Amino acid sequence: MLSEPATDLINKLPADCEIPRHIGIVMDGNGRWAEQRGLSRFDGHLEGRKTAQRVVEACASLGVEVLSLYAFSVQNWQRPTPEVEGLMDLIETALREELQALVANDVRFVASGRRQELPRSLQRILNEVEQETAGNQGLTLNLLVNYGGRTEIVDAARNIAEQVAAGDIFPADIDERLFANYLYTPDLPDPDLVIRPGGEMRVSNFLLWEIAYAELVVMPVLWPDFTTDHLIDAIKEYNTRERRFGRLPAGDD
Ligand code: IPE
Ligand code: IPE
Ligand code: MG
Numbered sequence: 001m002l003s004e005p006a007t008d009l010i011n012k013l014p015a016d017c018e019i020p021r022h023i024g025i026v027m028d029g030n031g032r033w034a035e036q037r038g039l040s041r042f043d044g045h046l047e048g049r050k051t052a053q054r055v056v057e058a059c060a061s062l063g064v065e066v067l068s069l070y071a072f073s074v075q076n077w078q079r080p081t082p083e084v085e086g087l088m089d090l091i092e093t094a095l096r097e098e099l100q101a102l103v104a105n106d107v108r109f110v111a112s113g114r115r116q117e118l119p120r121s122l123q124r125i126l127n128e129v130e131q132e133t134a135g136n137q138g139l140t141l142n143l144l145v146n147y148g149g150r151t152e153i154v155d156a157a158r159n160i161a162e163q164v165a166a167g168d169i170f171p172a173d174i175d176e177r178l179f180a181n182y183l184y185t186p187d188l189p190d191p192d193l194v195i196r197p198g199g200e201m202r203v204s205n206f207l208l209w210e211i212a213y214a215e216l217v218v219m220p221v222l223w224p225d226f227t228t229d230h231l232i233d234a235i236k237e238y239n240t241r242e243r244r245f246g247r248l249p250a251g252d253d
Contacts, residue, residue, distance in 0.1 A: 009061055012232045017239050020192035022066040023059060024214065026206050027052060029198030029222030042086040047224035049094050058228045060105050060139040062235075066188050067141050070206050074114070074148035091145060092122045095129050102129065106138030112184040113147035114155070142185055149208030156182035183209060190214065193238045197223045197230070215241045 013019075027048055034044030052069055059067040072087055102109055111126040118126070126145070159182050163169040169178070180186055191207060191214040199220040203211065217234045219226075242249060 009058055009228060009232070010063075012229070013062075013235060014239075017235065019063055019235065020238055021064070022068065022189050022191045022193075023064055023234075024068040024070070024191040024194040024207055024211065025055065026070045026194070026196040026198075026204060027223045028196060028200060028204075030224060032198070033222040033224040041083055042090075044224060045087060045090055049090060051223055051226050052094075053098065054228060055226070055231060056107065056139070056141055057105070058231055060107060064139060066191075067139060068112075068144060068188075068191060068207065069141070070144045070147065070204075072113075072145045072147070073205055074146055074151050075205065077146075088119050088122055091143075092119075092125050095125045099129055099132060102133050102141070103136070106136045107133060108136040108138070108140045109133040109143065110140060110185060110188075111143050111145055112152070113145045114151060115146065118146055140188065142188060144206075147184075147205075149203075149205045152184055152207075153209055155184075180209070192243075193217065193234065195219065195231075195234045197221050197226045213243065213245055215243065 030044035030048040031041040032044075033047065034041050037043075052071075055069075056067060071091055076087070077084060109129045109132075111130065115123050115126055122145075126143075156179060160169060160174060160179065164171060188210075190210045190212070194203070194206065194211055194214045194216050196203075196216070196218045197220075199218060201218055203216075207214075215238050217237050219230060219234065221230055
């Protein structure tokens with residue numbers, strides 16, 4: 001499955017380079033890529049799927065712990081029905097076709113989002129791929145489908161409220177740690193690096209709680225044109241950042 005030997009890719013990074021534990025990607029720009037070529041938006045999504053495969057392989061070989069890929073937002077239902085249906089079919093087909101490769105590459109797959117609102121056949125394959133890869137030890141691939149950051153926070157709040165109403169939690173027990181335990185993937189570390197290809201300087205409802213202190217790298221390249229070299233560049237850029245988490249710069253405290 002690996003398109004580029006792992007050693008070649010890692011050699012493009014300085015030896016002292018820190019690999020982010022968790023990388024999040026807002027996979028944007030498929031539509032513009034297609035329109036520039038006189039193709040349908042769906043052709044852009046097909047090409048974007050190939051990029052996603054390349055990036056999963058690259059992250060697995062670099063030793064990234066978690067890769068979160070934003071595939072379909074709760075707002076994306078507002079697009080024309082043919083595009084929405086095309087995307088649902090594409091995600092389902094991609095998962096079916098990639099399952100064996102994910103297993104072979106020791107990738108653990110998880111899906112985040114309101115999956116009960118997705119087509120039944122897509123729900124089934126999401127569950128199946130999660131189950132088939134649950135014991136894998138390599139990269140965790142977190143696929144965001146019918147995902148919204150605000151929706152995730154609202155869902156957590158509702159679940160906590162139900163526990164409070166049942167008398168299982170006291171309001172005074174609610175703190176950031178407890179709240180985070182009710183998010184979709186409480187076992188994953190927060191993203192360190194968020195990459196947004198397509199040039200838009202916004203987060204578009206992506207992992208709102210979890211990216212509180214993530215480093216953002218916006219790149220003009222459209223997602224279908226995104227290569228492993230762009231990934232390497234984003235990791236290098238991440239390494240130039242000083243993460244302060246509200247503290248003073250290193251050496252000043
Ligand atoms: C793909 O890019 C992301 C999805 C919402 C599936 P877009 O379809 O948003 O592409 P642009 O932004 O119109 O170019
Ligand atoms: C964000 O891209 C959602 C995904 C990549 C799935 P959008 O294209 O939907 O975001 P906006 O509309 O530019 O904010
Ligand atoms: Mg877009």
